[in-house]
Amino acid sequence: MTPSRRAPDNARRNESTRQAILNAALELVSEVGYAKLSVEGIAARAGAGKQTIYRWWPSKGAVLFDALLALSGGQEGETGELPDTGDLEADLRAVLRATADELNDPRYSEPMRALTVEVLVDPDLAADYQQRLEEPVREMKRRRLRSAQDVGQLSPGVDLDVAVDMIWGPVRSRWLHRDGPLTEEYVDVVVRTALQGLRAPDIPEEALGDQGAGRVDSRGGDGG
Amino acid sequence: MTPSRRAPDNARRNESTRQAILNAALELVSEVGYAKLSVEGIAARAGAGKQTIYRWWPSKGAVLFDALLALSGGQEGETGELPDTGDLEADLRAVLRATADELNDPRYSEPMRALTVEVLVDPDLAADYQQRLEEPVREMKRRRLRSAQDVGQLSPGVDLDVAVDMIWGPVRSRWLHRDGPLTEEYVDVVVRTALQGLRAPDIPEEALGDQGAGRVDSRGGDGG
Amino acid sequence: MTPSRRAPDNARRNESTRQAILNAALELVSEVGYAKLSVEGIAARAGAGKQTIYRWWPSKGAVLFDALLALSGGQEGETGELPDTGDLEADLRAVLRATADELNDPRYSEPMRALTVEVLVDPDLAADYQQRLEEPVREMKRRRLRSAQDVGQLSPGVDLDVAVDMIWGPVRSRWLHRDGPLTEEYVDVVVRTALQGLRAPDIPEEALGDQGAGRVDSRGGDGG
Amino acid sequence: MTPSRRAPDNARRNESTRQAILNAALELVSEVGYAKLSVEGIAARAGAGKQTIYRWWPSKGAVLFDALLALSGGQEGETGELPDTGDLEADLRAVLRATADELNDPRYSEPMRALTVEVLVDPDLAADYQQRLEEPVREMKRRRLRSAQDVGQLSPGVDLDVAVDMIWGPVRSRWLHRDGPLTEEYVDVVVRTALQGLRAPDIPEEALGDQGAGRVDSRGGDGG
DNA sequence: GGTTAATCGAGACGGTACGTCTTGTCTTTGA
DNA sequence: TCAAAGACAAGACGTACCGTCTCGATTAACC
CATH class of the missing domain: 1.10.357.10 (Tetracycline Repressor, domain 2)
Structure with missing residues (x-):
């Protein structure tokens, strides 16, 4: 997809900040639960600005989704196979x-x-x-x-x-x-x-x- | 159970207000979804005070639960039986x-x-x-x-x-x-x-x- | 004027909170200057919620105005007179x-x-x-x-x-x-x-x- | 004054960008007023980067000052004289x-x-x-x-x-x-x-x- | 029938978080 | 090699609700 005029430019993204945000989200959801998870809290824990989160994710759910994907090491498309021993x-x-x-x-x-x-x-x-x-x-x-x-x-x-x-x-x-x-x-x-x-x-x-x-x-x- | 000092006295409860609250909850959850359902909104729609809701229910989820139970006509304990034709x-x-x-x-x-x-x-x-x-x-x-x-x-x-x-x-x-x-x-x-x-x-x-x-x-x- | 339907009800106003807000505004404007004066800061200093300020004043300038009026002891309409000794x-x-x-x-x-x-x-x-x-x-x-x-x-x-x-x-x-x-x-x-x-x-x-x-x-x- | 270590080198300054910034500042202050005037807005209108503004001016007020000076045609030191007809x-x-x-x-x-x-x-x-x-x-x-x-x-x-x-x-x-x-x-x-x-x-x-x-x-x- | 206590609508209150905006700095990139 | 573009940390904005807390004004139950 050609990057649209308004879409944030992924190339400029700060990878270490992204990691800090995903980690903070995982830590906080464990500590306080999803209901009390807040974008403000994630930003504060990650040492990031709120805008940085809103720039790249539409909701706290989307942050958590990415965080869990990263946790499972699961790279986007890579699906793998279930075992097939014949039984x-x-x-x-x-x-x-x-x-x-x-x-x-x-x-x-x-x-x-x-x-x-x-x-x-x-x-x-x-x-x-x-x-x-x-x-x-x-x-x-x-x-x-x-x-x-x-x-x-x-x-x-x-x-x-x-x-x-x-x-x-x-x-x-x-x-x-x-x-x-x-x-x-x-x-x-x-x-x-x-x-x-x-x-x-x-x-x-x-x-x-x-x-x-x-x-x-x-x-x-x-x-x- | 003996009514504790703090428990509200069910006998004095205003039944029509209760109905208005349950109806308002059902209407609003249909219109705006659960995420945007709020106690304030229910109270306003029902023409009730917020305190009246907090007096009788611990959370908006509990209101919705009662509302759905009332909708199903299901009276508390009454379970009924599944059909048993032998097949x-x-x-x-x-x-x-x-x-x-x-x-x-x-x-x-x-x-x-x-x-x-x-x-x-x-x-x-x-x-x-x-x-x-x-x-x-x-x-x-x-x-x-x-x-x-x-x-x-x-x-x-x-x-x-x-x-x-x-x-x-x-x-x-x-x-x-x-x-x-x-x-x-x-x-x-x-x-x-x-x-x-x-x-x-x-x-x-x-x-x-x-x-x-x-x-x-x-x-x-x-x-x- | 008859109180309009939407206007906040002055009778219910908490006078001590009002005083705390006015004092906080005066203190802060002295300490940090008007440019860095913020509604959040006033609320925090006064131990009040932001909404309480927004409920009663349209802007931080209006808060400061009231604070200064109170400081001058000047009661609303009461104008007084300049001295007139004849000279x-x-x-x-x-x-x-x-x-x-x-x-x-x-x-x-x-x-x-x-x-x-x-x-x-x-x-x-x-x-x-x-x-x-x-x-x-x-x-x-x-x-x-x-x-x-x-x-x-x-x-x-x-x-x-x-x-x-x-x-x-x-x-x-x-x-x-x-x-x-x-x-x-x-x-x-x-x-x-x-x-x-x-x-x-x-x-x-x-x-x-x-x-x-x-x-x-x-x-x-x-x-x- | 000898240019200090930190001061930007005036010789390298892009004059047409400077003009664009001053014009943008004047236009915007007329359109939206000073309170809503922002460095971001000036940069966007002028087609300049924010950094270009911060490099040459310490504040949006300073930009506006220069813009007004330029508008009055008034060259820095040049004071002129008030008329003196004897009356x-x-x-x-x-x-x-x-x-x-x-x-x-x-x-x-x-x-x-x-x-x-x-x-x-x-x-x-x-x-x-x-x-x-x-x-x-x-x-x-x-x-x-x-x-x-x-x-x-x-x-x-x-x-x-x-x-x-x-x-x-x-x-x-x-x-x-x-x-x-x-x-x-x-x-x-x-x-x-x-x-x-x-x-x-x-x-x-x-x-x-x-x-x-x-x-x-x-x-x-x-x-x- | 009068007293009295609880419920009611209303809404102010101290708070938390929202999602947006701007600031001033830093970084990448393209000409 | 500079400037545009814009990401970034920070933090205030004004709004929405939270759950608690008074208010008077009805009720309703019990004397």
Whole structure:
């Protein structure tokens, strides 16, 4: 895109100030929570002027978004791939356990929850989020499921977006709404159930390995 | 509970003022959105004093919660039951279609989204919400699923909370995050998949009745 | 005047806060000068909210005006009279010496200079100043001079506004522009010189040529 | 003066940019008034960088001062002389009528008022103004009055600075404070009245009591 | 039925943060 | 090698709401 007449000139941007602002945003959101996060506070903590923030970001949500992206090291377009060992269930289990670990770490989880909530509320931010994070990630998930269809581990008639919803939806939901703890057992059961259905007879215990019983205590104290 | 020294005396409460405040809150949240909803604005619209609001509600989220409860006509404890015709899949289909209809009506949906988001963010409100709405409803869902287990329509080993997550989670998630439209086809596929699993071979078309193909176009324009 | 719907209700005004604001304004204008005087600073020093200032005054100049009025103890309409011992020159000398004393006291002089300058620059404030201070004082001066005309100490043909300008103009000018020190000697000479000019009998009309009468309508519309 | 280490090298100065800046300052001060005049605005209008202004002028007041000097065509030191036809009153009348004409022209008057006010408020600018404009002009006025003393049109005992104040003070005051219109009649009356006072023979010393001599040292260090 | 205590509309108050504006300095870039 | 362009830290502007706090003026309950 040709830089428009009014758009700030990215080349002149002070990178160290940008870093200071993103760090300040992350620190403050951890310390005081998103509701009490303020542009003034970020600027003060970063030793920056407020105008410098307003020059480059449209809202505090956008600052936090960039801060989290930088934290995940995730470079813009770079999506990567989900693991594909040929065993869909095992791969999904690994992926979701890793996700659960991240979501159980408050340093990452609390800012992430704040951002997620802000995205629900700010349509401009939502568009950005959708384009730069949500859609690439969802496509990555679809690719892994398509590959599973190719090798007959997933019904060929299944809509891949529905499949993504069935597998990742419950975990995201439980995390976001704090419906219960995100344990390894929980994600394992979700993966297995999504793939086999609730109606299916229980898998014999011996087939489960050390993942424990098919029935887990999935509800309990939140701890938070 | 004995009324404490400080608690306001419910008996003296002016009911018409209460109604005016709840109505004003609903109107304003539709007109300007939750972010721009303010206690001052509600008071002005309702022709009430700010103190009158602060006397009876701890936050604007709490006002909105009461407003939505009143809107749903739902009286406090009264839970009701999910339909139980003996056919679990048909019953769930009916329930979720009705839910989808509600969530597709912006008059109900937008304030509801606002409240849901506020609950994610305000722990005090969350506790109230959990106790007065979330838990009773979840128990109602669990009861229906338990009944299905009793008649062998659901695997006996399944954790009922996980089951609730598998069935309602994807729909709630898709609605809240605006991942795609909440069509009848979508909820039907979710119900069927949750019960049968993604791995299962496609159900023969003739068995589906007029619900259409097993594969639906579940993604597309949001419509909202 | 009936209080208009939107005007703040003076009865509810917190008098001690008002005093604190006026004091803070006076202190700050002495300490940092008018240019660096800020509404924020006044509010902070007074322990008041900014809105409280904006509720009651339209500008920092207006605050300072009220502060100086309060300082002079001058109650709104109450004008008082200049001394009238029967000796115009002696009376004027006494009055101007007292004025010079005030203007030589920086505690009064510096805020006064700031206000005077602001009046030159802010038309809204100027109107207020004109009505509440300037005009009543000028009328008081005119009254004293009129009385001198009655007893033959001032030429009957002299325009009283010109006379006021001739007597007080040089002093005000020298003070405001810091053209030199305001000593007793200076004001004495100004009084004597002005009166020698003003005391003289009218020049015969025929000697004036076409410059018109000795008495001109020297006051009137400003013309913008 | 030898250019100090820090002073910009005048030889390298871009004259057309300097002109553009002075013109922009004059235009803007007419359009928006001094209060809303900003260095940014001048730079933008002149197509110059802000730094170019800050390099050559210490403040926006200094820019305006130079702009007005350039407008009056007045070259730095060049003072000129007041007319001297031998008739003091006629000469003063002519000079003050011309002054009044200038002050009645808003194109000149409004920037001039702005500058005058700024001089009252900015000591650095005041020093410059005093040295480059005020004092040379006052000396010019003194010269004319001294010449009048020599031919007996002005009392020999009169302090020339007081005389200048008596003649020009009321006009400057009336203009600056918008006390009334600056008509030909007004300036004529001021001149006549002032001269009648100043022309009079000195009052015998013994009549003055202890107020001291008729001639006072009315000028001197400001002390501030 | 009169007393009395709480609620009500209203809105001032001390605050915090907003998003904008300007200042004066520093940095990059293009001619 | 200079000047335009403009990013930057700083901080005031005037506005919007926050949640608390008086005010009188109704109510409503209890004597």
